[in-house]
Amino acid sequence: MSFTLLVNGAAYSLDVPPEETLLSVIRERLGLTGSKYGCGEGRCGACTVLIEGSPVRSCSMKIGAAAGKTITTIEGLASGGSLHPVQQAFLEKQAFQCGYCTPGMILSALALLEHITAPTSEQIGRYLDGNVCRCGTYPRIIEAVHAAALSRSKPNGKSRG
Amino acid sequence: MARAADSELQQHNAVSRLHAAFSLPRRGFFKLMGSGLFVCLARPGAFSQESGKAGRGRHELPTTIDSWLHIGDDGEITAFTGKVEVGQNVRTSLAQQVAEELRVPLASIKMVMGDTELTPYDMGTFGSRTTPQMGLELRKVAASARSLLIETAARNWQAQPTDLVVAHATVHDPKSGRAISYAELVRAQKLTKVILDDPPLTPASQWKMAGSSPLKVNGRDFVTGAHKYTSDLTISGMLYGKIIRPSAFSAKLASCDTSPAETLPGVTVVREGDFLGVAARDEISAQRAAAAIRTQWEVPGQISERDLFSRLRATPSQSQSESGDEHVTGAIDEARAQAAKTIARTYTVAYIAHVPLEPRAAVAEWKQDFLTVWTGTQRPFAVRQELAEAFHIAETSVRVIVPDTGSAYGGKHSGEAAVEAARLAKGAGRPVKLVWTREEEFTWAYFRPAGVIDVKSGAQADGGLVFWEFDNYNSGPAAMLTPYEVPHQRIAFHPADAPLRQGSYRSLAAAANHFARESHMDELAHELGMDPLKFRLKNLTNQRLRAAFMAAADKFGWGREKSSSGRGFGVAGGIEKGGYIATCAEVSVNREQVRVVRVVEAFDCGAVVNPEELSSQISGAIVQGLGGALFEAIHFENGRILNPHLSSYRVPRFSDLPGIEVVVLDRKDQPPAGAGETPLTGIAPAVANAIFDATRIRLRSMPLIPNGLPAAGANP
Numbered sequence: 045m046s047f048t049l050l051v052n053g054a055a056y057s058l059d060v061p062p063e064e065t066l067l068s069v070i071r072e073r074l075g076l077t078g079s080k081y082g083c084g085e086g087r088c089g090a091c092t093v094l095i096e097g098s099p100v101r102s103c104s105m106k107i108g109a110a111a112g113k114t115i116t117t118i119e120g121l122a123s124g125g126s127l128h129p130v131q132q133a134f135l136e137k138q139a140f141q142c143g144y145c146t147p148g149m150i151l152s153a154l155a156l157l158e159h160i161t162a163p164t165s166e167q168i169g170r171y172l173d174g175n176v177c178r179c180g181t182y183p184r185i186i187e188a189v190h191a192a193a194l195s196r197s198k199p200n201g202k203s204r205g
Numbered sequence: 206m207a208r209a210a211d212s213e214l215q216q217h218n219a220v221s222r223l224h225a226a227f228s229l230p231r232r233g234f235f236k237l238m239g240s241g242l243f244v245c246l247a248r249p250g251a252f253s254q255e256s257g258k259a260g261r262g263r264h265e266l267p268t269t270i271d272s273w274l275h276i277g278d279d280g281e282i283t284a285f286t287g288k289v290e291v292g293q294n295v296r297t298s299l300a301q302q303v304a305e306e307l308r309v310p311l312a313s314i315k316m317v318m319g320d321t322e323l324t325p326y327d328m329g330t331f332g333s334r335t336t337p338q339m340g341l342e343l344r345k346v347a348a349s350a351r352s353l354l355i356e357t358a359a360r361n362w363q364a365q366p367t368d369l370v371v372a373h374a375t376v377h378d379p380k381s382g383r384a385i386s387y388a389e390l391v392r393a394q395k396l397t398k399v400i401l402d403d404p405p406l407t408p409a410s411q412w413k414m415a416g417s418s419p420l421k422v423n424g425r426d427f428v429t430g431a432h433k434y435t436s437d438l439t440i441s442g443m444l445y446g447k448i449i450r451p452s453a454f455s456a457k458l459a460s461c462d463t464s465p466a467e468t469l470p471g472v473t474v475v476r477e478g479d480f481l482g483v484a485a486r487d488e489i490s491a492q493r494a495a496a497a498i499r500t501q502w503e504v505p506g507q508i509s510e511r512d513l514f515s516r517l518r519a520t521p522s523q524s525q526s527e528s529g530d531e532h533v534t535g536a537i538d539e540a541r542a543q544a545a546k547t548i549a550r551t552y553t554v555a556y557i558a559h560v561p562l563e564p565r566a567a568v569a570e571w572k573q574d575f576l577t578v579w580t581g582t583q584r585p586f587a588v589r590q591e592l593a594e595a596f597h598i599a600e601t602s603v604r605v606i607v608p609d610t611g612s613a614y615g616g617k618h619s620g621e622a623a624v625e626a627a628r629l630a631k632g633a634g635r636p637v638k639l640v641w642t643r644e645e646e647f648t649w650a651y652f653r654p655a656g657v658i659d660v661k662s663g664a665q666a667d668g669g670l671v672f673w674e675f676d677n678y679n680s681g682p683a684a685m686l687t688p689y690e691v692p693h694q695r696i697a698f699h700p701a702d703a704p705l706r707q708g709s710y711r712s713l714a715a716a717a718n719h720f721a722r723e724s725h726m727d728e729l730a731h732e733l734g735m736d737p738l739k740f741r742l743k744n745l746t747n748q749r750l751r752a753a754f755m756a757a758a759d760k761f762g763w764g765r766e767k768s769s770s771g772r773g774f775g776v777a778g779g780i781e782k783g784g785y786i787a788t789c790a791e792v793s794v795n796r797e798q799v800r801v802v803r804v805v806e807a808f809d810c811g812a813v814v815n816p817e818e819l820s821s822q823i824s825g826a827i828v829q830g831l832g833g834a835l836f837e838a839i840h841f842e843n844g845r846i847l848n849p850h851l852s853s854y855r856v857p858r859f860s861d862l863p864g865i866e867v868v869v870l871d872r873k874d875q876p877p878a879g880a881g882e883t884p885l886t887g888i889a890p891a892v893a894n895a896i897f898d899a900t901r902i903r904l905r906s907m908p909l910i911p912n913g914l915p916a917a918g919a920n921p
Contacts, residue, residue: 064489072488077437078430080611082562083643087851090562118430131428135420138817141825142292143427144562144611150428169859176851178562178612179292180828181821182862 047111051076052120058107066110067091067102070117078118078147082176089175092148093117099155101174118147121154130154133192134185141179149175153189162193241277242391244350245325245399246342272325272342274303274350280374280388282307282314284343287327288335289319289583291613293881294818295335297422301814302340305415306347306407309374309387311422319585319607329584331615331709333782333879336814340877348404357390409812409873416873418817423609434611435581436566436640443568444473444484446629446639447491449498450649451479453844454705456502465497474498475632482625484633507844508704514553514657517679520702530682535693540672544663546732551659552721554680554907555838556652556705560856563611564646569626570636576603580623581610588620595624596631614829615709616650647849652839653710654703656680658721668735670744675722679703681714684781684886687722689744705841711826712882715781716833716889720907723777723890728903737894738763738776747780749809749872753787754778756807756868761789771795772802773899777890783878785809785870788827788887790863792895797913801831801861801892807868808884811875819880824865826884832857834889836911 049056051074058073070076070093079102082090086101093102094116102110121128127135130150140146149172156163156171163171168189169182177185275283284303290296300314307314317323319330327339351371358376359366362383370377377384409416426432451458458479466474471486472494481498485491508516541547567580576596582588585605593600610617626639641649661674672693677685682698710716730740738758745751754776758764763776771794778787791803808823836855840847848854889907897903902914 061489068488071437075439076430077433080434080563081436081640083851085643085850085852088562122429127425127428134428135424138418138420138424138821140292140424140427141294141821142562142610142612143432144292144434146427147430169862173859176562176856176858178560178614178829178856180825180857182828182859183824183865184821186859 045108047107049074049107049111049115050113051115052117060107062106062108064107065103066093066100066105066107066115069107070102070115076117076119080144080147082144082148087174087176088145089148089152089172090145092151092175094151094155097155097158099152116151118151121150128154129195130157130189130192133188133195137184137188137191139181139184139188140177141181145175145177149177149185153185153192156189157193157196161197163189165190240391240393240395241275242350242353242394243273243275243397244346244353245273245397246346246349247399247401272339272346274343274346276350276354276387276391278388278392280313280386282309282387283317284314284346285317285324286339286343287319287321287324287586288339289330289585289607290609291330291581291583291617292611293335293822294421294815295330295339296609297419298336298815298818299340299343300422301415301417301419302344303347305412306344307351307374307387308371311414311419313374314422316422320604321585321589321606322604326586329587329618331583331618333784333882336810336877336879337783340814344406345404346400348406349398349400352404353396353398354387354390358385361385409877412812415814416812416816418815433608434563434566435568435579435608436563436611436638438568438579438608438638440568440570440636443636443638444486444629444633445488445491446482446484446626446637447495448625448639448645449481449483449495449500450645452500452502453504454507455844456504459501459503461501462499465499466494469494469497473629473633475629477628480625480628482629484629484635484637504844509842510840513655513704516704517655517657517701521678521699530685530698532686532694532696535672537672537674537693537695540693541663543665544671545666546729547661547663548725548729548732549659549661550725550728550905551657552724552905553658554656554717554720554833556655556707556841557710557833557837558647558652558839558854559614559616559650559710560851560854561612561614561616561646564641564643565617565622565650566638566640567620567622567626568636568638569623569630571627571630574598574602576627577606578603578623578627579606579608580620580626581613581617582607582620582623583613583615583617584619587618588623591620592623592627596627614711615653615713618709619651621649643851644849647839647854648846651706651708653833654680654707654714655705656714656717658717660721660725662725662729664729664733666733668730668733668740668743677714677718677721680717683713684715684718684779688747688750688780689726689741690746691744705839711829712781712885715779715883715886716830717907719777719779719781719886720834720889720893723779723887724893724903724905727775727777727890727894727897731897736764741776741778747785749785750778750780750787752870753785753807753809756870757787757789757805760807760866760868761791761803761805763789769793771899773895773897775891775894775896775898777887777894779886781883781886783810784880784883786883786887788891790888790891790895792892792899794896794899794914799835799896799910799914801835801863801895803864803866804888804891805866805868806884806887807870808880809870809872810878810880810883812873812877813869813871814877816869816871819869820867822880823867823869823884826882827865827888828857828862830885830888831861831863831892833907834892834909835861836908838908838911
């Protein structure tokens with residue numbers, strides 16, 4: 045079947061079987077491998093992408109459900125060689141070890157900051173509870189989200205998102 | 206203890222043979238490196254000292270090289286190590302140590318890691334050895350290279366080497382004001398130097414780059430998604446593989462019909478004995494082809510979970526003397542009568558899974574009879590051997606390359622996916638990528654061993670330990686010895702005929718043995734009516750462990766009033782792999798709900814190479830350790846795993862996170878020890894002891910509260 049995907053500002057026309065997942069399409073057909081397979085049942089968050097700004101587990105969504113909607117993957121965040129404030133905060137706070145959960149974690153964090161500009165640690169933990177970091181860097185991730193919130197709130201800071 | 210560790214390795218490594226084969230670098234390697242300075246470090250006594258032009262013959266290279274380093278005429282410095290990066294930050298921390306000794310910026314160091322064609326033989330990245338051993342080797346190589354550069358400049362200038370200084374990749378002569386960069390010094394040279402002696406190293410107290418906390422050298426690639434893990438790689442002409450798994454462990458393929466898959470376009474079916482897999486042009490086609498194959502398996506009857514512990518106790522796999530892991534001092538039988546208080550208790554640990562977020566994956570490519578495999582493993586050289594054996598080819602016909610990997614925790618010592626991908630690639634005549642599903646990773650990898658631990662002990666009325674008997678069935682001997690002073694001891698490990706495939710897991714059996722020992726110490730303290738911390742300190746003379754206990758207790762506020770009823774405090778500690786750990790935990794109990802609210806952990810691992818990443822390793826180990834302590838367990842019945850998904854196997858999440866405070870005891874006077882494992886060992890007993898403090902319920906099985914707190918009196 046033919047589908048149109050809008051990913052990171054570009055439109056793609058694809059002919060793929062309808063049972064294929066969004067994750068499989070963006071990784072394999074579009075070569076955007078920043079989104080990861082972790083569990084295949086939406087329980088770890090490694091495959092998280094944003095659809096219309098909301099976090100979605102791309103491993104558990106069939107391609108048809110994502111067609112025509114605005115999709116953001118980790119590859120769509122940095123622009124012109126400069127990192128998005130959430131990426132910058134994860135880098136500076138050393139909020140990852142193996143890094144496999146990081147793209148999904150960053151996208152979920154970004155979606156949170158769109159809803160709540162200055163979340164508490166409890167709000168961060170609740171919102172990100174579906175994202176697993178098996179290395180256990182949760183305290184650093186919370187710090188990074190706080191740092192990103194602060195940097196986005198500064199009038200002269202980067203406030204893209 | 207070293208003996209115990211070796212035995213652990215033999216028992217738990219899925220690939221058991223560890224011969225010290227050394228792959229000499231190919232001639233192409235030297236071409237690749239071009240001119241410049243090439244320094245190898247050989248272990249003393251292994252080889253006569255030689256130096257000279259490269260390419261004169263392979264026989265010049267010693268057989269026990271651990272590391273090597275190249276300085277190119279463009280000034281680029283490349284350090285080579287067989288270690289791999291799985292999230293423990295060694296790509297950065299090793300580069301820091303090279304940069305330190307060479308007096309160059311961190312950014313000028315390139316680390317080539319885990320590539321059997323380019324890096325020296327390495328047994329594997331495990332056992333917390335990278336920092337104490339590889340870090341030291343690379344410091345020696347870099348320090349030797351620095352001396353060589355100084356000597357070369359001194360010769361050119363007819364100056365005394367001792368008059369010259371180095372900084373910022375440049376040799377300076379303060380007297381004459383002359384200066385020459387490393388790049389210029391090595392230009393047009395092709396010098397190979399094998400170093401045997403121990404060069405003087407920069408002491409930790411003078412470190413500038415080592416001992417600091419730079420960001421990860423390739424950190425940007427991880428936050429942008431640009432980093433290519435094995436599962437992200439594609440190569441030209443590549444197919445996607447899928448394995449048809451048996452319905453249970455030890456099953457035999459009775460019959461199969463592969464014809465429905467073979468008629469699908471672009472699908473290759475590969476069958477060799479009980480191995481059955483497909484390769485297809487994309488993932489969905491591979492899944493469809495696999496689903497189209499009909500199989501029948503013969504499944505033998507197998508031990509189920511309910512019989513696990515009696516099985517481990519009843520079926521030693523070899524005699525005690527063979528296992529070699531018995532430690533005896535004093536005379537236990539005579540000592541029993543001297544004790545005012547004696548207790549005997551049994552502790553158990555369940556099988557748990559590593560759950561690396563990146564499951565096993567491999568990309569395999571045959572070019573004629575040469576096999577190249579990219580795979581996430583902790584042991585690239587062992588996987589090379591595994592591949593060579595599987596395909597009856599020489600190890601020199603196999604190259605294994607390990608991209609920085611999505612974690613391992615001791616769970617990726619083996620090369621299952623590598624062998625499977627290579628088999629499919631051979632059958633299909635095209636490169637194949639195979640990525641295991643989460644269910645496959647939960648089922649067909651290996652587990653942390655379950656175990657039963659019996660402890661019997663006795664103390665005098667004043668709290669002085671008299672005797673200590675400790676029998677570990679199956680879980681392993683790591684950290685089995687007690688750090689406390691006990692005149693009469695018998696400590697033994699009994700390997701068992703275990704029902705599930707088991708192997709290494711972060712800290713090995715140190716987590717189980719600490720759980721048993723530190724829980725038992727707590728029980729004995731309560732029997733004696735003593736404060737658990739005072740009881741430990743009374744029986745402890747090791748100054749570094751005492752310091753760790755004091756540091757943790759001080760930060761935690763041990764002995765203070767509890768903020769409310771239903772709160773409990775627990776403490777635990779120990780020594781393992783050169784690290785000294787003490788953990789204090791606070792729990793809150795509300796009806797059957799237990800919550801770990803605060804953890805303070807003090808850790809001494811000698812001189813600290815990267816404080817921020819060390820602290821991250823410690824808190825990460827606490828979080829991971831909480832999973833095994835509280836709720837993680839593999840359930841199995843008759844050769845099948847019953848909970849092979851993240852929806853049925855619970856791992857720690859943000860909502861499980863306690864407040865974590867880490868106290869790092871930076872001992873610049875002590876050599877650095879590894880830190881990836883030992884920080885995991887204190888949390889389970891500290892929490893169990895805190896739960897007892899809050900509830901008077903003693904939990905002796907890990908996981909402690911898979912279904913909440915059991916009713917009082919429900920103890921075994």
